[in-house]
Amino acid sequence: MxxxxxxxxxxxxxxxxxxxxxxxxxxxxxxxxxxxxxxxxxxxxxxxxxxxxxxxxxxxxxxxxxxxxxxxxxxxxxxxxxxxxxxxxxxxxxxxxxxxxxxxxxxxxxxxxxxxxxxxxxxxxxxxxxxxxxxxxxxxxxxxxxxxxxxxxxxxxxxxxxxxxxxxxxxxxxxxxxxxPLERDVIWLKLPFPYDAWDDRTYRVRIRGDQHGLFIPTRPDSVRVGFNIPKGGLREMRGQGLPALYERLDLLAPELSATVREQVRSWSDTSMLDIFxxxxxxxxxxxxxxxxxxxxxxxxxxxxxxxxxxxxxxxxxxxxxxxxxxxxxxxxxxxxxxxxxxxxxxxxxxxxxxxxxxxxxxxxxxxxxxxxxxxxxxxxxxxxxxxxxxxxxxxxxxxxxxxxxxxxxxxxx
Ligand SMILES: Cc1cc2nc3c(=O)[nH]c(=O)nc-3n(C[C@H](O)[C@H](O)[C@H](O)COP(=O)(O)OP(=O)(O)OC[C@H]3O[C@@H](n4cnc5c(N)ncnc54)[C@H](O)[C@@H]3O)c2cc1C
CATH class of the missing domain: 3.50.50.60 (FAD/NAD(P)-binding domain)
Incomplete structure (x- = not known):
């Protein structure tokens, strides 16, 4: 054809x-x-x-x-x-x-x-x-x-x-x-939106030291979370297990501490974006x-x-x-x-x-x-x-x- x-x-x-x-x-x-x-x-x-x-x-x-x-x-x-x-x-x-x-x-x-x-x-x-x-x-x-x-x-x-x-x-x-290539990569995940803590019309950027997270309200009723890891650092982070990821979020957005533990039960609930x-x-x-x-x-x-x-x-x-x-x-x-x-x-x-x-x-x-x-x-x-x-x-x-x-x-x- x-x-x-x-x-x-x-x-x-x-x-x-x-x-x-x-x-x-x-x-x-x-x-x-x-x-x-x-x-x-x-x-x-x-x-x-x-x-x-x-x-x-x-x-x-x-x-x-x-x-x-x-x-x-x-x-x-x-x-x-x-x-x-x-x-x-x-x-x-x-x-x-x-x-x-x-x-x-x-x-x-x-x-x-x-x-x-x-x-x-x-x-x-x-x-x-x-x-x-x-x-x-x-x-x-x-x-x-x-x-x-x-x-x-x-x-x-x-x-x-x-x-x-x-x-x-x-x-x-x-x-x-x-x-x-940029110096860092980003891990993305999606969580239920914390309506009790946040309004859903605000883009939030949270920074602590050299770590930052993006918190983007997303339809329906979710928040997209992106936070940085060192370039190529996914393997090391995975090696530390999911608690390392939970702790990273605890630092940037304690409002999400409970939900991330409930919702993210394996690395397949996240995705990695190679930033370049x-x-x-x-x-x-x-x-x-x-x-x-x-x-x-x-x-x-x-x-x-x-x-x-x-x-x-x-x-x-x-x-x-x-x-x-x-x-x-x-x-x-x-x-x-x-x-x-x-x-x-x-x-x-x-x-x-x-x-x-x-x-x-x-x-x-x-x-x-x-x-x-x-x-x-x-x-x-x-x-x-x-x-x-x-x-x-x-x-x-x-x-x-x-x-x-x-x-x-x-x-x-
Ligand atoms: C995790 C992540 C989060 C992002 N967040 C944002 C954001 O919030 N806002 C924003 O503006 N941008 C964001 N981006 C970037 C945004 O998605 C891209 O910039 C945008 O989609 C580019 O559009 P595009 O049409 O050029 O390419 P793409 O959207 O990548 O589309 C390319 C298409 O080509 C198809 N394709 C590839 N190869 C072939 C082939 N050989 N034959 C036929 N089809 C093929 C693919 O299947 C795909 O559908 C994000 C990207 C990622 C990966």
Missing amino acids: SMQTSVCVVGGGPAGLTLAVELARRSVPVVVLEASGHFNRSFRGESVSPDSVWLLDRLGLLDRLDGSYVQMHRMEIDDSGHTVFRAEFADFRYPHPFPVELPQPTLLAALAETGAGHPGFRLLQGATATGLLYDGEGAVAGVRARTPDGETEIRASLTVAADGRFSKVRDMAGLAYRKV TTVVPRWSAPGLALIGDAAHTLTPILGQGVNHAIIDAVTLAPRVAAAFSDDGGSTASLLAAAEAFQRSREGSVARSRALQLRQERLFTLDGAMGSAWRRTLYRVVSSSPRLTRRVLAGAYFQVQRPGERVAKVQAAL
């Missing part, structure tokens, strides 16, 4: 599906290959930045997602038992000032449903790209794939690698990249473009992965559609579109990466001097709305302009 289409997207995550919807909406035929047979991923990006909420609203998806997400109202950082930073998102005069917590399976299902409403959209689930096809000039001309119906070839004028942080398409195309960021100098080659994590893996700080995945998609789609309407989608015009896309996006990605790395460095400061410096810095930023806005703008407000239409979600508060 083989297929012919204009664009073949490898990976049906937030980046790939948003791109496919945006192309199909512009009447560009698109086939999405998704290796998994379902959208039920656990422990994936669920924090969606205000900019992406604004984009989802503009794409007409927010209404479809009504009731599936929770707006977050503030962020609080507590260092050694003292609140050193608090930001109230309502203070930011943007159309959508609030990040939301939205289960990724719900977002992906809504995107797939929206795509299915356009005749040119095709999603193949359980289909894995296994190799690249090339034309006589050496340009990528589609992929070979393993599907539930057997091996197939999908020929396309443009292939898009939206296959995530371990992108195989990027490897197959020989595009160089640099993986920058990837710098890819070229996001394209003839016939190929990279988007989302495949082009720029970020760290979990301030939930930026889904955000940049969605912004990439809405930035690339009109350029690709224009290349098809200009000259039918020649290799040269599609390459120019992909290069222009990278130029317009890489500054914003670099700003988010720099903010994340600065934040990570602050988290790892230890000793009396280091901790005192960190607390002072957070307090100074927290005391100035202008500084707080400037710091958070690098992650939350790169696309929206202040003072635009006040969000209906905000008006409804």
Whole structure:
């Protein structure tokens, strides 16, 4: 079996599906290959930045997602038992000032449903790209794939690698990249939400010495907990047994001491995220473009992965559609579109990466001097709305302009 289409997207995550919807909406035929047979991923990006909420609203998806997400109202950082930073998102005069917590399976299902409403959209689930096809000039001309119906070839004028942080398409195309490991990894787990102790509209960051934990309210009735361990330290921690994990949480969030002992009975109740960021100098080659994590893996700080995945998609789609309407989608015009896309996006990605790395460095400061410096810095930023806005703008407000239409979600508060 083989297929012919204009664009073949490898990976049906937030980046790939948003791109496919945006192309199909512009009447560009698109086939999405998704290796998994379902959208039920656990422990994936669920924090969606205000900019992406604004984009989802503009794409007409927010209404479809009504009731599936929770707006977050503030962020609080507590260092050694003292609140050193608090930001109230309502203070930011943007159309959508609030990040939301939205289960990724719900977002992906809504995107797939929206795509299915356009005749040119095709999603193949359980289909894995296994190799690249090339034309006589050496340009990528589609992929070979393993599907539930057997091996197939999908020929396309443009292939898009939206296959995530371990992108195989990027490897197959020989595009160089640099993986920058951070000093620590993160263990994630989910617990019932402690409503008696916490409100469920606050992102909490707790720091003690060089240890920190993220506590993110999650639907339904849960809190996602992420806390750092030394790079590659999982084996050592496992060797110490689950009590070591319980004690780590006792230190950061005693409110969760009882529930963690009830709920986490084996290491399979946790998952480990290898924290690294990837710098890819070229996001394209003839016939190929990279988007989302495949082009720029970020760290979990301030939930930026889904955000940049969605912004990439809405930035690339009109350029690709224009290349098809200009000259039918020649290799040269599609390459120019992909290069222009990278130029317009890489500054914003670099700003988010720099903010994340600065934040990570602050988290790892230890000793009396280091901790005192960190607390002072957070307090100074927290005391100035202008500084707080400037710091958070690098992650939350790169696309929206202040003072635009006040969000209906905000008006409804
Ligand atoms: C534990 C964890 C927690 C996170 N928390 C957050 C958060 O709170 N907020 C946030 O913004 N980000 C978070 N992230 C990051 C976020 O999930 C990613 O940045 C985001 O999903 C990137 O979207 P993407 O579409 O580029 O890639 P992905 O979401 O990784 O999607 C890639 C898709 O490609 C498919 N695929 C891979 N190879 C092939 C192939 N050969 N053929 C076909 N399909 C293939 C995969 O099955 C996958 O569905 C988290 C990540 C992890 C791992």
